[in-house]
Amino acid sequence: MSQLKNDLLLKALRKEKVERPPVWMMRQAGRYLPEYMVLREKYDFFERCQNPELACEITIQPVDIIGVDAAILFSDILVVPQAMGLEVELVESKGPILPEPIKTFRDFDRIRVPDVNETLQYVFDAIKLTKAELNNRVPLIGFAGAPWTILCYMVQGKGSKTFDEAKAFCYTQPALAHRLLQMITDTTIAYLKEQVKAGVDVIQVFDSWGGLLGPDDFENISLKYIREIINALRDEVLTIIFAKGAWHSLESMSKTGAQGLGIDWCITPQMARELAGSKITLQGNFDPAKLLSPIPVIKKEVRKMLSDFGGQHHIANLGHGILPNTPVDHARAFVETVKTYESHK
Numbered sequence: 422m423s424q425l426k427n428d429l430l431l432k433a434l435r436k437e438k439v440e441r442p443p444v445w446m447m448r449q450a451g452r453y454l455p456e457y458m459v460l461r462e463k464y465d466f467f468e469r470c471q472n473p474e475l476a477c478e479i480t481i482q483p484v485d486i487i488g489v490d491a492a493i494l495f496s497d498i499l500v501v502p503q504a505m506g507l508e509v510e511l512v513e514s515k516g517p518i519l520p521e522p523i524k525t526f527r528d529f530d531r532i533r534v535p536d537v538n539e540t541l542q543y544v545f546d547a548i549k550l551t552k553a554e555l556n557n558r559v560p561l562i563g564f565a566g567a568p569w570t571i572l573c574y575m576v577q578g579k580g581s582k583t584f585d586e587a588k589a590f591c592y593t594q595p596a597l598a599h600r601l602l603q604m605i606t607d608t609t610i611a612y613l614k615e616q617v618k619a620g621v622d623v624i625q626v627f628d629s630w631g632g633l634l635g636p637d638d639f640e641n642i643s644l645k646y647i648r649e650i651i652n653a654l655r656d657e658v659l660t661i662i663f664a665k666g667a668w669h670s671l672e673s674m675s676k677t678g679a680q681g682l683g684i685d686w687c688i689t690p691q692m693a694r695e696l697a698g699s700k701i702t703l704q705g706n707f708d709p710a711k712l713l714s715p716i717p718v719i720k721k722e723v724r725k726m727l728s729d730f731g732g733q734h735h736i737a738n739l740g741h742g743i744l745p746n747t748p749v750d751h752a753r754a755f756v757e758t759v760k761t762y763e764s765h766k
């Protein structure tokens with residue numbers, strides 16, 4: 422295997438000393454980039470995901486335009502429920518819609534643990550093409566949603582602030598919920614193992630709705646399955662868990678065997694470090710809305726964040742996805758400030 426020219430992300434995850442923290446942004450491939458909007462006009466969302474040339478082009482855009490230290494594959498967490506047999510639509514200004522969600526045991530007739538090579542081959546083709554096109558400039562991150570976050574969409578059928586129907590499903594039909602969570606987990610493990618075979622350097626598990634659960638439910642409904650995924654991958658690839666809002670469980674997440682933990686902006690780096698312990702790399706945690714501030718403010722706040730994390734065992738990132746209305750030069754200021762940071766200053 423040929424050598425990466427910029428392996429800061431891998432070094433930080435392996436807890437090796439780095440001259441400065443690596444930087445990338447969650448949802449960095451997307452709507453704040455005019456170059457993405459051009460492709461968005463021409464092709465629908467899943468067409469962009471399923472066409473390896475388009476997925477590759479969109480994946481590399483932020484590397485070329487913003488100068489991030491890692492690429493994350495352009496795809497979506499919802500390709501998994503799609504592969505399991507559910508219809509998923511992305512409706513302009515409404516977000517994802519699953520017209521026939523899972524509500525009762527009868528709905529299980531419509532879903533299965535698929536052969537990922539039959540249903541998701543286009544993702545693996547996009548990874549191979551992207552690795553070739555990146556030409557070892559930066560590492561490539563693969564990803565999947567955490568089973569609980571995927572269940573949220575499969576049961577609620579659309580986005581929600583509370584995912585009350587998904588929670589009600591778990592609390593009123595626990596056996597069915599665990600059956601579904603296990604099916605998603607089995608699919609996700611097979612899917613991520615093939616992503617690794619296709620060439621990704623790091624895997625991130627997104628638990629965007631982990632913070633909707635209290636600590637005990639987070640353990641039983643979410644972390645239990647994330648742990649199974651991390652365990653299945655531990656000898657094959659470096660892994661990062663991002664469970665938004667689930668700061669209460671940083672200690673248990675730090676014991677899963679993952680190398681990195683993502684945190685959002687509602688916890689200080691110091692407090693996260695106390696909870697997670699010294700053995701794991703932390704990723705985050707700039708408030709994405711702060712990228713809407715004037716550039717001098719962004720620079721000052723980013724430097725504060727970097728110094729609060731202490732310079733090592735840190736991957737600079739946002740605390741959640743970049744907002745679509747972020748000016749490109751503000752995103753670039755975020756990345757540039759990290760790249761020119763010297764920890765003694």
Ligand code: CP3
Nearest residue numbers: 447448449450451493494495496497498516517627629742
């Ligand atoms: O990070 C990247 O740039 C890689 C690509 C990526 C997308 N979605 C592309 C996308 C990744 C890693 C995701 C993950 C994802 N998808 C999550 C977890 C991360 C998070 O933000 O919490 C979730 C919950 C989804 C589900 C999803 N997909 C939603 C809720 C939406 C609509 C709202 C939104 O945030 O845009 C999508 C669509 C989507 N996925 C877009 C992109 C670029 C926007 C599509 C468009 O309008 O062109």
